[in-house]
Amino acid sequence: MSLPLNALYHCSYSIYFHLVACTKYRRKCITQPMLNRLREIFAETLQKWEGELIEFNGEADHVHLLMSVNPKVQPSKLVNNLKTVSSRLIRKEFAEHLVKVYRGKPVFWSRSYCIISCGGAPLAVLTQYIQQQAKIE
Template sequence: MSRYEQASHVFWRCQYHIVWTPKYRFRILKGKLGSDVYRCIHVYSEQLGCKVVELNVQIDHVHLVVKVPPKLSISSLMGALKGKIALKLFSKYPHLRKNKMWGNHFWQRGYFVDSVGVNEEIIRRYVRHQQKVEKQEQAKLALE
C-alpha cells in the first residue's frame, strides 16, 4: 500500500496534527458530549474528503491527525469542523446555549496545526497516549 493518496492529476500526502479547545478551555468534552464530538469529527472529515488517522478527544481539548487533500485548506477544514460541531452540540444540548459565557461560540477562536512529516509515528503515538500521560500527571499533582 502506498503512503500517498492519488487524485486525477496529483499524488499527495498532506498530513497534519491539529489541536483545539472549547471556549475558556472548559472541561466539558466528556461522556456523551465527548462521544458526539468524536463521531462528528469522523463524519464531517469524511464529508470533506479527509481521512482521520488518529483522534483523541480530551475533556478540555481535541487532538487530531488528519490527511487533508491539497484542494482543501486547513482553515477551511477547521472552520467547517468547528462550525458544524458547534451547531450540532448547541442544538442537541440546549443547556449549553443558556450559559451566557459561551456567547454562541463553543470553540476557542484559534487552533494549533503542524505538518506531519518524518516524525509521523512519534506524533501518532503522542496523540494515542495523550490521555494516559495526562492522568499520570494529574495523579502526581494530587500526591504533592
C-alpha cells in the same frame, strides 16, 4: 507506521495535519458522550472534504485530531468548517449541559487553534535528500 500515498487524477500526495482545538475560555465542559459525538461529527465532516479522521481523542477542555486531507483543501477553511459544524451540533445536542457552562451564549470553541503538518520523513532527511541530488552541468 508507514503513511500511504494517495492519488488524484493529476497528482500523488500524503498530507496529514494534527489539529488541536480548545473550548471557549478553556472551560472543562467536554464529557465522554460529547467526545464520542465529536469523533462522529469530525469523521463525517472530513469525509465531505474528501479527507479522513485517522485518530481522535481529547480531554475536558480540548481535542486532538490527526487527519488526512487532499491537496485541494485550504487548511484554515477546513478548520473553520470543522469547528463551526461541530459547535452547532454539539450546542444543539448537549444544550442542557452547555447552557450551564456558557450561560446561554452560542459558543463552544475558542477562536484560536493549533494545526501542525506531520507525517513522512523528518525535515533533516528531506534536506539531506535534496542536497544530494545530482548537479546539473
